[in-house]
Amino acid sequence: MARAAVSGRLTGRLRWQTATVEDVRDETGTARTLVLRAPDWRGHAAGQHVDVRLTAEDGYSTQRSYSLASAPGGDRIELTVQRIGDGEVSPYLVDVLEAGDQLELRGPVGGWFVWDPADPSPVLLMAGGSGVVPLMSMIRTRRNVGSRVLFRLLYSVRTPEERYYARELGPGGAQGGLDITHLYTRSAPEGPRRPPGRLTEDDVAAYGWPAEFAPMCFVCGPTGFVERAAEILVAQGHDPQRIRTERFGPVGG
Numbered sequence: 001m002a003r004a005a006v007s008g009r010l011t012g013r014l015r016w017q018t019a020t021v022e023d024v025r026d027e028t029g030t031a032r033t034l035v036l037r038a039p040d041w042r043g044h045a046a047g048q049h050v051d052v053r054l055t056a057e058d059g060y061s062t063q064r065s066y067s068l069a070s071a072p073g074g075d076r077i078e079l080t081v082q083r084i085g086d087g088e089v090s091p092y093l094v095d096v097l098e099a100g101d102q103l104e105l106r107g108p109v110g111g112w113f114v115w116d117p118a119d120p121s122p123v124l125l126m127a128g129g130s131g132v133v134p135l136m137s138m139i140r141t142r143r144n145v146g147s148r149v150l151f152r153l154l155y156s157v158r159t160p161e162e163r164y165y166a167r168e169l170g171p172g173g174a175q176g177g178l179d180i181t182h183l184y185t186r187s188a189p190e191g192p193r194r195p196p197g198r199l200t201e202d203d204v205a206a207y208g209w210p211a212e213f214a215p216m217c218f219v220c221g222p223t224g225f226v227e228r229a230a231e232i233l234v235a236q237g238h239d240p241q242r243i244r245t246e247r248f249g250p251v252g253g
């Protein structure tokens with residue numbers, strides 16, 4: 001019977017289902033949050049993603065992965081998609097899709113890059129660009145369950161205009177054990193904590209957690225960012241088993 005239950009859950013997750021776009025929200029000039037209603041959704045954990053499949057009228061079909069930005073709960077889920085200029089799928093999701101449209105998805109997918117709210121360890125979140133999406137799900141989950149686990153977010157982004165979730169991660173967002181640091185790579189607003197530039201060892205030492213605190217580290221973004229961040233964490237003595245990474249794309253950020 002246990003076997004049947006597990007198998008039922010797996011088939012549910014891996015089956016394509018139709019979701020309806022309920023709303024769209026611009027995060028930046030090139031990124032948009034899609035609020036989807038998926039009647040067959042069976043819930044997810046913070047950090048997981050879905051596969052989205054698009055099928056053209058001539059039957060051509062293609063799929064991509066997108067992280068869940070929303071906290072678990074209910075049949076509404078949110079994805080935030082960054083438009084990649086010459087991309088096949090993301091321009092459609094960002095520029096064309098509108099409320100009332102439908103798309104196919106399956107999931108949730110992934111069991112490693114997941115924050116467990118029952119784990120009392122401090123958490124270090126490190127995001128490069130759109131890599132903040134699954135980390136936002138962790139932040140929202142922490143808030144929704146009333147967790148007091150200490151969170152620090154280091155969010156590397158090119159300019160202030162390219163920040164996602166500007167209100168939630170803005171000046172009023174850092175509260176109750178959540179520290180937020182924006183690290184700008186190209187241009188920073190007046191009075192930033194440090195001049196624009198890519199992630200450095202000093203950033204991680206100043207705004208992350210010391211290795212002795214044994215935090216869970218979640219690193220997500222372009223491959224170059226993820227590799228550099230993980231390298232710095234290991235060099236600073238963090239346990240590699242506690243560094244979880246998710247790579248979104250081939251380009252360094």
Ligand SMILES: Cc1cc2nc3c(=O)[nH]c(=O)nc-3n(C[C@H](O)[C@H](O)[C@H](O)COP(=O)(O)OP(=O)(O)OC[C@H]3O[C@@H](n4cnc5c(N)ncnc54)[C@H](O)[C@@H]3O)c2cc1C
Pocket residue numbers: 049064065066067068080081082083084086087088089090091130133134222246247248249250251
């Ligand atoms: C587990 C996982 C979760 C993801 N979650 C998100 C998410 O929450 N939000 C999001 O916007 N994307 C996310 N992605 C990336 C997403 O799956 C697509 O790769 C991305 O949207 C580009 O698809 P495309 O069809 O527009 O571009 P493609 O047609 O696949 O690629 C076009 C060009 O862009 C390059 N490229 C592909 N992906 C990227 C990228 N991420 N950054 C820069 N250049 C790229 C390709 O090398 C190619 O040169 C995730 C990827 C993975 C593996």
